[in-house]
Amino acid sequence: xxxxxxxxxxxxxxxxxxxxxxxxxxxxxxxxxxxxxxxxxxxxxxxxxxxxxxxxxxxxxxxxxxxxxxxxxxxxxxxxxxxxxxxxxxxxxxxxxxxxxxxxxxxxxxxxxxxxxxxxxxxxxxxxxxxxxxxxxxxxxxxxxxxxxxxxxxxxxxxxxxxxxxxxxxxxxxxxxxxxxxxxxxxxxxxxxxxxxxxxxxxxxxxxxxxxxxxxxxxxxxxxxxxxxxxxxxxxxxxxxxxxxxxxxxxxxxxxxxxxxxxxxxxxxxxxxxxxxxxxxxxxxxx
Numbered sequence: 001x002x003x004x005x006x007x008x009x010x011x012x013x014x015x016x017x018x019x020x021x022x023x024x025x026x027x028x029x030x031x032x033x034x035x036x037x038x039x040x041x042x043x044x045x046x047x048x049x050x051x052x053x054x055x056x057x058x059x060x061x062x063x064x065x066x067x068x069x070x071x072x073x074x075x076x077x078x079x080x081x082x083x084x085x086x087x088x089x090x091x092x093x094x095x096x097x098x099x100x101x102x103x104x105x106x107x108x109x110x111x112x113x114x115x116x117x118x119x120x121x122x123x124x125x126x127x128x129x130x131x132x133x134x135x136x137x138x139x140x141x142x143x144x145x146x147x148x149x150x151x152x153x154x155x156x157x158x159x160x161x162x163x164x165x166x167x168x169x170x171x172x173x174x175x176x177x178x179x180x181x182x183x184x185x186x187x188x189x190x191x192x193x194x195x196x197x198x199x200x201x202x203x204x205x206x207x208x209x210x211x212x213x214x215x216x217x218x219x220x221x222x223x224x225x226x227x228x229x230x231x232x233x234x235x236x237x238x239x240x241x242x243x244x245x246x247x248x249x250x251x252x253x254x255x256x257x258x259x260x261x262x263x264x265x266x267x268x269x270x271x272x273x274x275x276x277x278x279x280x281x282x283x284x285x286x287x
Contacts, residue, residue: 002084004036005029008051010086012038014093015049018100047074047104049096054080055141056092058099073117075099078141095144115154130200132162132207136170138192142185143173162207171215178222190229197235205238210246213239218247 002010008029016026019040024047027039035052048059048071056079059071077095118134140146149169154160166174177185197208216222216239223243230236245251 002081002089004051004081007079007081007084007089008036008038008049010089011049011051011056011093011096014090015096015100018097019047022100022104024104046071047100051079054078056096058096058103060103072114074103075147076137076141077144115151116160124199130196130204132201132204133160135192135196135200135204135207136160136162136165138196139170139174139189142177142188142192143170146170146173162203163211166207166211171212174212175215175222178216178225179219186225186229190226194230194232194235198232209235209238209242214242214246216243218243 012026012029019026022042024040024042027041027046029036029038031037032048032050035050037048037050039049040047044063046061046063048057048061050057050059056077058074058077060074061071075096077092079092116133118137119128119130124130136150140150146169150160150165153165153169157164174189177189181189193208193213197205200208213226216226223240226239227236230239
């Protein structure tokens with residue numbers, strides 16, 4: 001177990017060589033933005049490693065003569081101080097060094113589309129809702145191996161297409177956890193899904209209930225796991241209704257649509273697929 005300042009000092013030590021190789025200078029460790037950070041600078045660019053809550057953010061800020069600029073998020077990593085040891089810090093440093101090379105190395109593509117900003121808890125408290133990109137970023141904290149697929153998605157489409165990302169990449173990790181994962185990972189996963197559902201947009205709710213959890217295909221064991229981790233009855237009943245519909249004979253065409261979605265159109269009608277599915281389910285129950 002590490003104190004936050006001690007952990008940041010260890011992270012600085014593990015990443016200093018990579019920064020120096022790319023021409024950055026160490027600008028010190030300080031207390032900023034509700035956490036502890038280590039800053040590195042080069043030609044008006046400041047890269048900050050910020051430890052706060054259970055996260056380690058890599059941020060960047062470009063300063064010029066006209067403006068000091070503001071920090072923008074480059075990557076997010078999980079840093080749970082209660083479970084932190086030398087081995088986990090070394091692994092974290094390796095991930096950060098990979099991000100440094102990818103973002104600031106000689107082969108880094110500076111014109112690449114930036115990942116969209118996520119919605120913070122403070123913004124939700126102020127009235128905003130979690131979007132699909134925020135959900136994906138939370139899932140990346142549980143499954144770091146998905147980071148490259150997430151970045152490739154954005155690079156390919158010049159924006160984040162959530163259905164493609166989860167159908168092609170994310171779902172296999174999530175379903176594997178539900179099917180046979182350990183209790184700790186399941187707990188983290190379902191906490192994210194519940195939080196994102198409760199304070200998410202209709203698009204985010206559709207994504208969770210249909211595109212992701214709809215792939216449980218009404219499997220009794222997986223549904224039982226879902227029930228044991230989801231205390232929100234409305235959320236669970238929605239997932240249950242979606243699974244029953246998709247697993248039914250009439251749900252076959254809907255499932256084909258999920259596996260072969262139409263080409264992306266910028267103006268997608270919100271809430272469409274799940275709303276239509278649940279309307280169909282309700283009509284079936286009334287018959």
